[in-house]
Amino acid sequence: MEVDKGKGEAEETRKVAEADRDTVTLKSSDGKLFEVSKEAAARLSTVLAGMIAGGSIDDNGTDLKQIGSEALENVVDYCNKHANSIPSAALISSSISFNTAPFKEPEEWERKFVDRLSHDALFDLVEAANFLGMERLLDVTCHKISEMMKGKSPDQIREVFNIKNDYTKEELEEIRQELAWAFYDD
Amino acid sequence: MRDTRFAVAMAGDENFPVPTDVFVSILMLLPTSCRRRLRLVCKTWRDVVDERTPERQVRTKVLAFISKRQSSRALVFDDDRRREWTFPSSGGFAGVVDMVGTSNGLLCLHETAPCGDRGVSVLTVANPVTxxxxxxxxVPPARSHRSLGRYVFGYHPITGRYKFVHIPSSSSWSMLDAVQVLDLGEPSWREVC
Incomplete structure (x- = not known):
């Protein structure tokens, strides 16, 4: 989907886009151009939907200064994959639930999509999804991070997420005792 | 973006490279006990768990359940609004509907009818607002008379699961050797001795 392959090609892509207007061109913070289906972008991102509706889409590449090219490539890839996938029956039926949060389990392809990402790429994608108001992509990436937290000790969590332990031994012991009753597996 | 995050992560008071609102959504996907364990990771996490993820914010509402043959109704009084919901009866027979219990706005209803040898016994969980x-x-039919016995409905705050307990009744209490437990979402009951 990257179209930064030389001026001639980019120019041609732009003309095609202008002609039938079914794609939008997005520009990452480091100046790379990506093309994405307008329908998918508007459906999956409240921010892009607002920009499309408000006419603030630049045919030469709409600047997204907060998003790097790797994250933007993943965003565009997700939109295009989403545009091609038909919601499965499982997804529809799981929406009937008694949970307070209307979270729908990620579909198989969405799981694979986030599973292949590196640690940094995953967090960059969370940031991009949050910035672009992409609720579903945010759900899917958050779900992945929550899975990474399950069943791990505090030490393991600190290691996985590179977090510094700022507790003293005494403070930790105090919290452990406070929570003694909660120390069993679900 | 990466440089900023590195700086933020090293600042000490923000140890996780996601906005707090996003972190809260991640925490809310976890079971309560797991979330509570995460308080041990660092002070920032403890504060977010304490301040942003209350165990359950449920405002108390008034509920009235009127049991009538084939047209049992639940009334939920929500501030100045009144919602009314009619229990969709299994139909075909004139059953009696009992309310087993309520939890977090869900109703557990037990419908019985003297029909056939054993009678009909159907347990339903319902959200009258939606x-x-x-x-x-x-309940497995091997456990004798299905239409007899009592049901209990409860919510386990640590695991966030709804549970149903069936206490089989018989003419003599000495014969009670096990109860059956069902977690909402599980396909079948399990025996607990």
């Missing part, structure tokens, strides 16, 4: 209902699998 109108959703879910019929629960029957």
């Amino acid at each position: 109108g959703e209902t879910r019929r629960l699998p029957p």
Whole structure:
């Protein structure tokens, strides 16, 4: 989907886009151009939907200064994959639930999509999804991070997420005792 | 973006490279006990868990359940609004509907009818506000008389699961050797001795 392959090609892509207007061109913070289906972008991102509706889409590449090219490539890839996938029956039926949060389990392809990402790429994608108001992509990436937290000790969590332990031994012991009753597996 | 995050992560008071609102959504996907364990990771996490993820914010509402043959109704009084919901009876027979219990706005209803040898016994969990209902699998028939016995409905705050307990009744209490437990969402009951 990257179209930064030389001026001639980019120019041609732009003309095609202008002609039938079914794609939008997005520009990452480091100046790379990506093309994405307008329908998918508007459906999956409240921010892009607002920009499309408000006419603030630049045919030469709409600047997204907060998003790097790797994250933007993943965003565009997700939109295009989403545009091609038909919601499965499982997804529809799981929406009937008694949970307070209307979270729908990620579909198989969405799981694979986030599973292949590196640690940094995953967090960059969370940031991009949050910035672009992409609720579903945010759900899917958050779900992945929550899975990474399950069943791990505090030490393991600190290691996985590179977090510094700022507790003293005494403070930790105090919290452990406070929570003694909660120390069993679900 | 990466440089900023590195700086932020090293600042000490923000140890996780996601906005707090996003972190809260991640925490809310975890079971309560797991979330509580995460308080041990660092002070920032403890504060977010304490301040942003209350165990359950449920405002108390008034509920009235009127049991009538084939047209049992639930009334939920929500501030100045009154919602009314009619239990969709299994139909075909004039059953009696009992309310087993309520939890977090869900109703557990038990429908019985003297029909056939053993009678009909159907357990349903319902959300009267959204109108959703879910019929629960029957208690294994091997456990004698299905229409007898009592049901209990509860919510386990640590695991966040809804549970149903069936206490089989018989003419003599000495014969009670096990109860059956069902977690909402599980396909079948399990025995607990």
